[in-house]
Amino acid sequence: MTMGTKTRKKRLSMKDKYKYMTRLGWETTYQDMDDVFPEDTFEGIKIHDWEAWEDPFRMTMDAYWKYQGEKDKKLYAIIDAFAQNNGQKNITDARYVSALKLFLTGVSPLEYQAHRGFAHVARQFRGDGPRVACQMQAIDELRHVQTQIHTLSHYNKYFNGFSEWSHWHDRVWYLSVPKSFFDDARSAGPFEFMIAIGFSFEYVLTNLLFVPFMSGAAYNGDMATVTFGFSAQSDEARHMTLGLQAIKFMLEQDPDNVPVVQKWIDKWTWRGYKVLGLVAMMMDYMLPESPQSWKEAWELYFEENTVALFKDLERYGIKIPDCAGTVSAEKEHLSHQIWMTFYTHNAAAPFHTWLPDEKKMDWLSEKYPNTFDKYYRPVYEQWAKLEKEGKRYYSEMLPQLCQTCQIPMLYTDCENEDPMQVVHKMTTFNGERFHFCSDHCKNIFEEEPEKYVQSWLPVHQIFQGNCGGATLPDVLKWYKVEPGVDNFDYVGSQDEKMWKEWKGEA
Amino acid sequence: MALVAKADYPTIMMDSVDKFHGNQLVYIGWDRHKLINSAMAFPLPPQMPFGALIAEVMPACYKDHPEFEKVNFEDGSVVWRLNNEEFTPDFEKSLIENGVDHKSLIRFETPHLTGINGVGI
Amino acid sequence: MSKVFLALQAVEETRAIIEAIKEDNEHAVVEQQPAMTRVTAEGKLVVNAQTVSRYVGRDWDPQEIQLVLISLAGNVDEDYDHFTLYWEN
DSSP states (O other): OOGGGSOOOOOOOHHHHHHHHHOOOOOOSSSOHHHHSTTSSTTOOOOSOGGGOOOTTOOOHHHHHHHHHHHHHHHHHHHHHHHHTTGGGGSSOGGGHHHHHHHHHHTHHHHHHHHHHHHHHHHHOSSHHHHHHHHHHHHHHHHHHHHHHHHHHHHHTTOSSOTTHHHHHTTSGGGHHHHHHHHHHHTSOHHHHIIIIIIIIIIISHHHHHHHHHHHHHHTTOHHHHHHHHHHHHHHHHHHHHHHHHHHHHHHHOTTHHHHHHHHHHHHHHHHHHHTHHHHHHHHHSOSSOSOOHHHHIIIIIIIHHHHHHHHHGGGTOOOOTTHHHHHHHTTTHHHHHHHHHHHTTTSSSSOOOOOOHHHHHHHHHHOTTTIIIIIHHHHHHHHHHHHTTOOOOOOOEEOBOTTTOOBSOOEEGGGTEEEEEOOEEEEETTEEEEESSHHHHHHHHHSHHHHTTOOOHHHHHHTTOSSOSSHHHHHHHHTOOTTTTSSOSTTSHHHHHHHHHTTOO | OOOOOSSOOOOOOTTOGGGGTTOEEEEEEETTOTTSOSOEEEEEOTTSBHHHIIIIIHHHHHTTSTTGGGOOSSSSOOEEEETTEEOOOOTTSBTGGGTOOTTEEEEEEOTTOOOGGGTTO | OOEEEEEEESSHHHHHHHHHHHHHOTTOEEEEETTEEEEEEESEEEEEHHHHHHHHTSOOOGGGGGGTEEEEESEEEEETTEEEEEOOO
């Protein structure tokens, strides 16, 4: 007898269970509601009926603890197995480990920031529905940072470039990019935070962050990362749904909300895209076995999938973010330009870079038929000559940074078919000049200049003498980056030496 | 549109010139020579002669590009832009006398030198 | 019409879910990728708890899908007897 043929036990509908266990809010009488919830009106978002908030997953705390507990048990069992079986020796090549260094220093701290951000907004919305959903997301994000640290701690036993991730996130030049992204979101009001992170980052752009790292891990024998990735992703589906619910709720509550939300979508899709430059480089250059190119990922996850999403939002008057054209124009150049920059400045970056080999260059040729052989292969051939002469190229210069996104101003005018010309945009505020990589970053600044004049730009801070001193060794010491250990090329590194010993190639 | 905030939002100028110990920030970029990834940033004395920029600062940066040794700064073949406007520097005068103030961007273009393989890189 | 999609971890529990999806959604397209199974469908995709329970051999709760879910696209509607993805355009 099959159990499934019995009639399923009747119980309280999920809708009702959720309502009775979760929707427990009330109108305060001892204190004014505006005093209890002081942050949810200043942004100009108008909410008339908080009861209209719906959680499609209808998650109650009992279900939450049950399922999250089960996920953790499974995850930690696999991490243990990976460690016991020396899984780190089964990856394709030790170059891949630099992708994990990038992840721990650049992405994991953002999970912690997300935890703090959602914990905050979980208190600030006067509707109980979003408060509960945000509380759960806050705990999810804390779980993510913890499981990531735990998983990658195994690699820390063998490889350099992991142990100071937290210190580096707050100080090292390129990490001010992801850090400032989230600082910006967290210092915004609760509704902007929901659009910035809940919607733009966790829905529109999430697949462009997680799928590349996780399929990269799968293709390169890193079972541990695949496992935490999938474990986190199952939470992400709830996050995506929260983000989508948040935006629909705002748009349905009052037509006046539409232009505010549109502005936030435009701003945050762009800011998120800029952070994803690191992922583009990782996908195309840092994986010995590459499942997909940045161009392919953008075309699938944005141009195909996201278009469906925005068609759905059209009826509210929402349009596709205005930066979509720029991103599309840049897609065949982005990863190459970012990799070139890190290769150039690898003396100051605590993960390894290297020249792509013939196999990788042929793959890049195939994936980027319009750009790779014409512009970028000659660069690597030029640098290979220098390497052969024992003069592996390291720049001693510090780049100009964009005031808003804080990335070196390496982006070029692809939209106007001038892909070798760096874009230079400028504005003045309070008698001082500011520089930007694009009109998008410039507009973000001009909307809220008081916010972005506070950018802690690493290069400027170094020149102000706030980073340990005037020389590179001084700065690396302040960074806690060990020269000759954490930085420089993979070739000649301790990571490489150890890997070769493991493989009997020493 | 002004910043929307709950209360007064202070204006804190993180990179005002007084914070650079007598120097000012100057950025230098070579148009369509993308081998050098971006314009580079330099803390320089405002009184530095423009000529010193060409003799000392720029070679330190652009020695990394094989075409730089072919650049002739004397024969008018170089097109200069200061803060995105065309300008003609006086090599004898100081940066500040040339109008190169704090956080100025100097771009130079060499229309006859078009990078590796002539593609602008 | 826009496509919804569901990506599930390629583990034991997923096999039953996929079989149920195939049975109840003729228009669904299933694709195997490293460590995951992707299902796409035009407009709507329904996972029926009754069908999955039959394949898995016990009472299966749609909320269990969270244990194997990787990603999705579409609006979500869920109750004790189903998990549905849909677009409204």
